[in-house]
Amino acid sequence: MLADATRVRIILALRDTDEMSVNHLADVVGKSPTVVSQHLAKLRLARIVTARHDGTRVFYRLEHEHARQLVTDAIFQAEHTMSNSPQHHHRGLAEPEE
Template structure:
């Protein structure tokens, strides 16, 4: 009966904790974070277009994409000799956004992502 009430993946002894650490380690690379941000903004992109956006060589971007693909963070679609990549789901994009928001907090003051909330509170009180 209690098994029905358990929330899977949130138990500290869960196998998902180890997998979550692997996801974090996969995202602990600035080029991979930039790739995820580019895919979030543009949807589906070729390796060459991604390389232009993240300012890296296509071969390097291709290696990063291979790792992201193995981690099931991105998926690929072939069109002739070209491969196009997109995010597999919204979760990696959300984690990157949350990490950037957390980084903004380290700068002190009111982080940029809180400005909309502060502005709406000011407008409501006016």
């Protein structure tokens, strides 16, 4: 699910909010509502997001905290592959010590 940049952007957009409509998500990620809807359908099948209908509008939110953490961990891992001194270590966001 994280192999597509648009899906990652959708999850990141939903990470810091309660919920968003398809049109609002489309604006945030810079894609058409149709494209965003297609990605949201895949994310729903994977149980990463859930939908709430309000009349003709559909609002999406992350299904649970694990989706939020999954993206955060993927970004941190990518930073480790790119640098010996990842950005998240300098922002006070380093992983907890084991």
